[in-house]
Amino acid sequence: MNTRTSPVSRFISWAILALCVAYLTVPLITQFDYSLRMRRNTLSFDAYSKVLAIPEGSVELRQTTRGVTLKMPRFYSSLAFSVLAGVLTIAFSTLVIVPTTYWVHLRLPRLKPVLEFISVLPFAIPGIVLTLGLLRTYSAPPFALTNTEAGTMLMLVGGYTVFVLPYTFRSIDAGLRAIDIRTLTDAARSLGANWATVIWRVILPNLRVAVISASLITFAVAIGEYALVNFLFPDERSFGSYLAAMGRNKIYEPAALTIISYLLTWGLVLLIQRIARGTSQPSASIR
Numbered sequence: 001m002n003t004r005t006s007p008v009s010r011f012i013s014w015a016i017l018a019l020c021v022a023y024l025t026v027p028l029i030t031q032f033d034y035s036l037r038m039r040r041n042t043l044s045f046d047a048y049s050k051v052l053a054i055p056e057g058s059v060e061l062r063q064t065t066r067g068v069t070l071k072m073p074r075f076y077s078s079l080a081f082s083v084l085a086g087v088l089t090i091a092f093s094t095l096v097i098v099p100t101t102y103w104v105h106l107r108l109p110r111l112k113p114v115l116e117f118i119s120v121l122p123f124a125i126p127g128i129v130l131t132l133g134l135l136r137t138y139s140a141p142p143f144a145l146t147n148t149e150a151g152t153m154l155m156l157v158g159g160y161t162v163f164v165l166p167y168t169f170r171s172i173d174a175g176l177r178a179i180d181i182r183t184l185t186d187a188a189r190s191l192g193a194n195w196a197t198v199i200w201r202v203i204l205p206n207l208r209v210a211v212i213s214a215s216l217i218t219f220a221v222a223i224g225e226y227a228l229v230n231f232l233f234p235d236e237r238s239f240g241s242y243l244a245a246m247g248r249n250k251i252y253e254p255a256a257l258t259i260i261s262y263l264l265t266w267g268l269v270l271l272i273q274r275i276a277r278g279t280s281q282p283s284a285s286i287r
Helices: 007-035 046-053 075-106 109-124 127-138 149-163 165-177 181-190 195-206 208-224 227-232 239-249 253-278
Strands: 061-063 069-071
Touching: 007 253, 046 253, 075 109, 075 149, 075 165, 075 181, 075 195, 075 208, 075 239, 109 165, 127 149, 127 227, 149 165, 149 208, 149 227, 165 208, 181 195, 195 208, 208 239, 208 253, 227 239, 239 253
Parallel strands: none
Antiparallel strands: 061 069
């Protein structure tokens, strides 16, 4: 059987690849070019300098719906807030999804279709509907999470966990399917490990790459999400809210912010790839 690819097929394949690359890169190139044109007839990084150099709380005052005047946070504080929300969401989603999916795989395989159906619900329900549902449920008694700063952050983390559930569940599920969890569990239990030790010292190290992949998606959602965080924190303290506010009031700075967020995302991707490459060999220890 002749397995060689014809020149026409190779040309079509390269043409499709070139079109895909152009579709993804041309908008970024034009956005970058636009961000350099803040100074007339000269290419400069003035927009980037303004974005990165604006001190905390130095811009206009914003009047919130509660009648409290707050200063709009700037680049560093908004990025720090979104990074904190992303890290908390990664920790919370891992703590919830990994044990649940592991237990279903190990003891309750008949519930797999139910778990898969629940995981795709955020795809079927529009994001604004999920946001309003969360607000209506957890902003009034008996929960009333939005009465305190910590409760509001907890609600934001829970909302992000729901938003990324389709991605995190499938990543963890694929990781569990790739390892023999029953053999690992039986071996650990026979050596006297309790269930917490089995999950933390045996299962989780073997799911490290899957957890890192899910963390990337979670972090990307936390950086760019707008609807839920704008309802919970109307003072525009998140990076997504800050980017939207800059787009309403500025011209060149939003383009610079877009390029910066793109570089931050790619930097995170490269970091995760490096970590995953260093942990590609699964390991398990019970001590």
